[in-house]
Every structure is written in structure tokens, then in C-alpha cells.
Amino acid sequence: MTSMEKGQIKDVDGFNAYLASRFDGLSKQLKKIARFVLDNPIDTALDTAAEIAGKIEVQPSSLIRFAQALGFDGFSEIQRIFRGGLVQQLPGYSANYSHRIEKLKEGTEDTASSDHPVLNVFIDANIDAINALRADATEAKLNEAVGYINKARHVYVVGQRRSYPVAIYLYYMMRNLDVPTYLLDGVGGLLPEQANQIGPEDTVIVVTFPNYSDQVISIAHKAAENGAKVVGLTDRLVSPIVKLSDVYFLSDKVEVSGFRTVAGTMCLAQALMIALGLDRETAGENA
Amino acid sequence: MTSMEKGQIKDVDGFNAYLASRFDGLSKQLKKIARFVLDNPIDTALDTAAEIAGKIEVQPSSLIRFAQALGFDGFSEIQRIFRGGLVQQLPGYSANYSHRIEKLKEGTEDTASSDHPVLNVFIDANIDAINALRADATEAKLNEAVGYINKARHVYVVGQRRSYPVAIYLYYMMRNLDVPTYLLDGVGGLLPEQANQIGPEDTVIVVTFPNYSDQVISIAHKAAENGAKVVGLTDRLVSPIVKLSDVYFLSDKVEVSGFRTVAGTMCLAQALMIALGLDRETAGENA
DNA sequence: CTGAAACGGGAATTTAAATTCCATTGAAAC
DNA sequence: GTTTCAATGGAATTTAAATTCCCGTTTCAG
Incomplete structure (x- = not known):
């Protein structure tokens, strides 16, 4: 990987590999440009140098310096590589994946091709799971949970x-956000003992999925009994911690x-955590 | 009769319909150009006017006449339409929310508005990140990693x-799948000591994201030096562990x-883990 | 603290591309 | 056959983009 030379660069992958091998030797600003080029091949291919420079917040001349630092005549030469790569991606307009799921069901999708069918279905399932959050993780519920965290003595x-x-x-x-937090990790089988100190001024965040751990459920029980606020993260309404929680969120039902x-x-x-972070930011501004 | 007007043209389909409606009224040579444009959207989008003219065997000026006959200012205006259409056809375009993220960074998207826009954008970003796996986590790479895990004495x-x-x-x-696995968790600050035993028959899975932990990087170094196989999970090509890895996966570039x-x-x-599980299942059937 | 070297901003210049203009061709009308 | 006019090729011009160059700023070594 060290003896990469400019000569063998023909496609975008080759360029990226070459760029990565040279990355460490670049200046701070040239690294900034390098990151943009690696992350935004479409913009790099199609925009003018001035537009790209604008997006990176850099002078156009720096793009030329970037290209020349890598041994090219000018930035246009790099753009030519990216334009070529763009065209290669085009003919199979496989942008929408719903028809690929259909194909998978029919068994017509080529299993030996670059991507893994099981993986693709799994990716779809994960996307569904995340999309479901839009409905479940409402602002009201998030704010409620944030409130419990903020006013707790210990979390x-x-x-x-x-x-x-x-x-x-x-x-x-939460440790990064300066919340006084303790992780009940059960090291040494001491989970019940770790939970003994939970009191009415505390908040407990309970995460449990099938098969629901008995130990975790009993901690949630004890916490609720002692008057602590309980925030539940679980998979469905029939989960044993839903009725113990002051506020709960449902996710990852899919299998x-x-x-x-x-x-x-x-x-x-x-x-x-973002809701918590934003809340603290705002609170800090008002103080 | 020709209720089609230039104003409503925004995408390639619209342009093509408009062009078809005006086709009969064009001169012989302009029809020649029209046919090329209809048949070669990619060339029309990406080549310079001179190159296109060369391919049609026509003077560049005729391309401008063509554009102006249709009511455009110049040929560049038509090219802009085709470039826009090109980008939409690229795989991964629909899942690309980077411009929304940019806006959020600039503060142009109203953070204090009723609905939690940050969370929505964040959900979008996560979906984007997962979609990106389709391209990066190829079957070949997953199988390579599974191979290293399977033949390792310790992982x-x-x-x-x-x-x-x-x-x-x-x-x-991996513990559930009966792989002899050890977690280098750095408890008690003993990370370097825990890594001492890594040898050529072992495989190390290294997970690191910015700011890349020095300790983790030095473990990857030591592992590579000692001849162990290294599987890298990181965010981008310029990550310090990419060049140390036998196989690496990139994910979660977004912030x-x-x-x-x-x-x-x-x-x-x-x-x-799924790839590993499926592999073991198949191997078990053959035994 | 001082000086040298590298870096980066931005105006100036060069280069390339797009567009205009004009002279010529070729086709249709009389 | 001549006249007329739209259509076209190709040079000239304009416009825009890429690249160079100079100079102020930062960074790091001594």
C-alpha cells in the first residue's frame, strides 16, 4: 500500500486508494478537501471548481494545489476520473430497492453479485425499525424522559x-453531559446489591428485550416500589416493564x-441523548 | 394546440415531452440534433458542446441554434436539465440527506420550531448511514472477515x-456462537497488557471512530506487526486503521x-454476525 | 524572540468553452 | 435562369472557468 503511484489510477476506487495512501502527508486544508472529495463523489464530478470550493469553504486555488500535491496537472484531471466513475454507475438504475425486494422473493436476484441478499433484507428491516421511531419517539415523550433525567439526584x-x-x-x-450516572453492569454478580440504593429522588433507565432478563425486571420492580422514576426502552406493549415505567419507548420489534x-x-x-443535550444547551443559554 | 410551454420544464422527462411536441417544426439538421439528445442523455449531460457537436457531426453553433429554437437562452441551459436528471438516477441519491444536514449545521433550519427537526434529520442521517452499507459491506468482504474469525485460535x-x-x-x-473471543475492555487501564498475547494465529476486530483512540490504534499496530489478521470497523478511508487492516468496513461518516x-x-x-451465523449453520450441515 | 519555510487568500492571467456574427450554400418561387 | 430567404459552416467574440502568481499570515526550529 505504501508504494502507490499516480500512474495506475484509472477509476474512482483507484484514486481513493491513492488519496488515502497520500493523506497523511497533506496539510490541514488539503485534508479538508480530501475528505470532501472522498465523501462527495457526485459533487466532485459535476460541479465547477468554484462551486466545490464554495461548499468546502476554501479558495478555488486550493483545489488546484490539492490536485498538484497529488501529482496531477490540475483539478480538472481529477474531475475527469470522477465523471468517468459516475457514468459507470449509471446503466443499472437500481436506485429504488423495493423492486429488489420483489426480485429477492422471486429468487431472480443474482446471489453471486456484489451484495448479499440477506444483508439487504436486514438493512431494510433496520430502516423500518428506525422509521418507526418517528411515530413513537414523540417530542412530548422525549421531553418527559429528559425531565426525569434532569431532576434526578442520580440516574x-x-x-x-x-x-x-x-x-x-x-x-x-450521560457522563459526557455531566449527568450523575451509574451503570448497573452486574460485574461480579452484584446486580441486586448495586440497585439497593435507588430511591425516590432517582431515575432509572431500563433497557430490556426478549427474553427479558429476570434480574433487570426485578430491578425495575424495586425502583418503582421505592418511588424512583422509570424510563423504559423495550420492544412492545406486553413487555414486563411497560407497566412499571413512567414513560416508555418501543423499538426493534422486527426480527x-x-x-x-x-x-x-x-x-x-x-x-x-440529543434531546437531553439540546435541553441543557438551551438551559445554559438562559442562565 | 401545443399547450406545452417552456416554463414548466424542470426534469428530463418534461424536456423530452416538450421536444417531441416541437419536433415537427424543426429543420432537418435540428431534427438530427434532437434525435441525438433524446437517445444520448448521458452524453448530452456530461460532454462539452464541442464534443457533442463532433459526435453528431454538426457545428457547435448549431447546438445553440437548437436550444434557441426551443426557447432556451443557450445550450448550457439544456445541459443543466440533463445533469440534474443524471444525479437523480444515481444509486443512493434518494437516500441522501446531506443537504438537510448542511442546512441544520448552518442554522438555517429552524431548531426551535414545533416539531423536533433535529430528531427527524437525525433519523434521516441514520437511514442514510445504513443504506450506505449496501455498497460497502459486500458479500466478498463479509466472507473474508468471517474466514479470519473462523480460522483464528482466539478472536x-x-x-x-x-x-x-x-x-x-x-x-x-461471538460468545453465543461459540467463537473463542476476548474483549479488550481496558478495565483497570490494562489495555496494553491485555493485547500482549496477540499472535499470528489470532484475529483482532478493531472498532474506532474519531477521535481515534491512540490506545486502540497502537493495539492494531501491534496486532498487524505480530502477524494477526485485523478486521477494521471505522468511518473512512483516511482512518488510521485502514492501512493496518486485512479487511475493513466503513460506516457512520455522518454527524x-x-x-x-x-x-x-x-x-x-x-x-x-449474521454472515458468521449463516456460515456456521452451513458448515454444521455438512459435518 | 527571530528568521525561514510552508501555507493559504485572493487578484491577475491564461485557457477553454459557449455564443454570436457573417459569409456562403442550397432550396423554393417566380 | 434569377431572385429570395432560411439554413448552415466556420471564424470571431464574449463569457466563464481554470490556473498561476504574488503577498500576507501562520507555524515551527533554533
């Missing part, structure tokens, strides 16, 4: 097994060949 | 901070008001 986060990554994420983000989607819940967790 | 998973949830998820799933999407990488991690 506890609990999730086991499949839900543990989500719990970790919430813990990490594809035995694999439950997880992106919806991650996205939900992030949405909650 | 190590490493990821810090934001990437830790992904690492945890991979660890959890919305300071929050990086994470659903793409979770989905990718799941895709990898």
Missing part, C-alpha cells in the same frame, strides 16, 4: 446481554431469520 | 468510548449537530 442505567451495548452507550453519553434488529434502539438512545 | 475485540458498545455487542454475539450516527456501525456489526 441509573441497566441492561443485560443484548441490551447491554445500549446501556453502555447511554452511560457514556429477520432469528436476528433481532438493534439499530432502532441505538438510534432511539441517541435521540434521547 | 480479540477492541473498541473504546463511543465504539465500546459495538465491541461489547460483537463480543456477546448531525455534534452527534455522530451509530446505527450504521451497529447494523454492520450485526450483518457480520
Whole structure:
């Protein structure tokens, strides 16, 4: 990978590989340009140098410097490569994927082609899961949850097994936002003991999906009994923690060949953290 | 009669219909040009007027006459229509919300409005991130990664901070699939020590996103030096672990008001586990 | 703190592309 | 056969884009 030379560049992939191999040696601004070029092949191919420069917030001359730093005569030469790549992507106008799902059902889609049919269906399922959040994660519910987090003395986060990554994420983000948060991670089998201190001034975020962990449910029980606020992240109304929660969110009901989607819940967790972040920003401005 | 007017032309289809309605009134040579334009939208969009004229065997000036006969200012105006149409046909165009994200960054999209626009844009960004996997997570790459996992004596998973949830998820799933896996979690600051035993018969899955953790990068370095296979999960080609990886996947380039999407990488991690699961299932049947 | 080297902004210049203009051709009318 | 006029080729001009160059600014070494 080190001995990449300009000569062998014919297509966009080749260019990108070459650019990556040279990236470290570029100046700060040229890196900025490099990132844009890597991320926006369509703009790079079609816009004028001045337009591209405008989007990156850089002088047009810097684009030429960028091209020359990589050994090209000018930026136009790079654009030629990207235009060529653009045309190659065109003939198969496979932009809408609904007809690909149809094909998959009929078995007409070529399994040996570049992409994996199971993966594609799985991607669709994840997109569905995320889209479902638009209806479920309403502003009112998010604000309610944010309110519980803000006025809590301590926030506890609990999730086991499949839900543990989500719990970790919430813990990490809230720590970054200066929320006094504790992760009930059950290290050393001490989950019940860790939960003993939960009181009426605290908030517990409970993440649980089938098969619902008994330990997690019993923590939710204890928290509700002790008068703590409970925020539930789970999959459906019949989940055991719904009736224990002051506010709950439903996500990732979907399952594809035995694999439950997880992106919806991650996205939900992030949405909650963004709502929290924005709230704190606004509160800070008013102070 | 010709109720078609130039004003309503916005896309290629509209232009073509308009051109058809005016076709009969054109001179012999202008008809020749019209046919070419109807048949070669790609050339019409991308070539210079001189190149197109050359292909039709006509003078460039005739192209301008053609455009003006139809009521346009010049041929460039027609090219603009065709370029716009071209972009829409490109795969991934419909899923591209980057311009909305840009607006949000500039603050031109009203953050304080009734509906939580940040969350909607964030959901869009996540969908975008997941869609991008279709192109990047090819069957070949997934199978290569699965191969490294299958033939490894031990598999190590490493990821810090934001990437830790992904690492945890991979660890959890591989343990369930009976892969001899170890999570390098850095408990007690012992990350370097945990990585000491990595050898040529092992495989390391490295998850890292900006700001790339120095510790994680140095583990990837050491692993590559010691001859272990490295599977990289990161955000872009210029990530420090790309050149250290035997196979790498790119996801979650997007960032919305300071929050990086994470659903793409979770989905990718799941895709990898599904590929692994399916592979083991098939292998089991043959045994 | 000082000086050298690299970097980057922006005007000036060059180059290329688009458009206009004019002379010529060719076809139709008388 | 001559006249007329739209159609066309091709040079000339204008316009726009790409590239160069100069100079102020930053960065880093000593």
C-alpha cells in the first residue's frame, strides 16, 4: 500500500486508494478537501471548481494545489476520473430497492453479485425499525424522559446481554453531559446489591428485550416500589416493564431469520441523548 | 394546440415531452440534433458542446441554434436539465440527506420550531448511514472477515468510548456462537497488557471512530506487526486503521449537530454476525 | 524572540468553452 | 435562369472557468 503511484489510477476506487495512501502527508486544508472529495463523489464530478470550493469553504486555488500535491496537472484531471466513475454507475438504475425486494422473493436476484441478499433484507428491516421511531419517539415523550433525567439526584442505567451495548452507550453519553450516572453492569454478580440504593429522588433507565432478563425486571420492580422514576426502552406493549415505567419507548420489534434488529434502539438512545443535550444547551443559554 | 410551454420544464422527462411536441417544426439538421439528445442523455449531460457537436457531426453553433429554437437562452441551459436528471438516477441519491444536514449545521433550519427537526434529520442521517452499507459491506468482504474469525485460535475485540458498545455487542454475539473471543475492555487501564498475547494465529476486530483512540490504534499496530489478521470497523478511508487492516468496513461518516450516527456501525456489526451465523449453520450441515 | 519555510487568500492571467456574427450554400418561387 | 430567404459552416467574440502568481499570515526550529 505504501508504494502507490499516480500512474495506475484509472477509476474512482483507484484514486481513493491513492488519496488515502497520500493523506497523511497533506496539510490541514488539503485534508479538508480530501475528505470532501472522498465523501462527495457526485459533487466532485459535476460541479465547477468554484462551486466545490464554495461548499468546502476554501479558495478555488486550493483545489488546484490539492490536485498538484497529488501529482496531477490540475483539478480538472481529477474531475475527469470522477465523471468517468459516475457514468459507470449509471446503466443499472437500481436506485429504488423495493423492486429488489420483489426480485429477492422471486429468487431472480443474482446471489453471486456484489451484495448479499440477506444483508439487504436486514438493512431494510433496520430502516423500518428506525422509521418507526418517528411515530413513537414523540417530542412530548422525549421531553418527559429528559425531565426525569434532569431532576434526578442520580440516574441509573441497566441492561443485560443484548441490551447491554445500549446501556453502555447511554452511560457514556450521560457522563459526557455531566449527568450523575451509574451503570448497573452486574460485574461480579452484584446486580441486586448495586440497585439497593435507588430511591425516590432517582431515575432509572431500563433497557430490556426478549427474553427479558429476570434480574433487570426485578430491578425495575424495586425502583418503582421505592418511588424512583422509570424510563423504559423495550420492544412492545406486553413487555414486563411497560407497566412499571413512567414513560416508555418501543423499538426493534422486527426480527429477520432469528436476528433481532438493534439499530432502532441505538438510534432511539441517541435521540434521547440529543434531546437531553439540546435541553441543557438551551438551559445554559438562559442562565 | 401545443399547450406545452417552456416554463414548466424542470426534469428530463418534461424536456423530452416538450421536444417531441416541437419536433415537427424543426429543420432537418435540428431534427438530427434532437434525435441525438433524446437517445444520448448521458452524453448530452456530461460532454462539452464541442464534443457533442463532433459526435453528431454538426457545428457547435448549431447546438445553440437548437436550444434557441426551443426557447432556451443557450445550450448550457439544456445541459443543466440533463445533469440534474443524471444525479437523480444515481444509486443512493434518494437516500441522501446531506443537504438537510448542511442546512441544520448552518442554522438555517429552524431548531426551535414545533416539531423536533433535529430528531427527524437525525433519523434521516441514520437511514442514510445504513443504506450506505449496501455498497460497502459486500458479500466478498463479509466472507473474508468471517474466514479470519473462523480460522483464528482466539478472536480479540477492541473498541473504546463511543465504539465500546459495538465491541461489547460483537463480543456477546461471538460468545453465543461459540467463537473463542476476548474483549479488550481496558478495565483497570490494562489495555496494553491485555493485547500482549496477540499472535499470528489470532484475529483482532478493531472498532474506532474519531477521535481515534491512540490506545486502540497502537493495539492494531501491534496486532498487524505480530502477524494477526485485523478486521477494521471505522468511518473512512483516511482512518488510521485502514492501512493496518486485512479487511475493513466503513460506516457512520455522518454527524448531525455534534452527534455522530451509530446505527450504521451497529447494523454492520450485526450483518457480520449474521454472515458468521449463516456460515456456521452451513458448515454444521455438512459435518 | 527571530528568521525561514510552508501555507493559504485572493487578484491577475491564461485557457477553454459557449455564443454570436457573417459569409456562403442550397432550396423554393417566380 | 434569377431572385429570395432560411439554413448552415466556420471564424470571431464574449463569457466563464481554470490556473498561476504574488503577498500576507501562520507555524515551527533554533
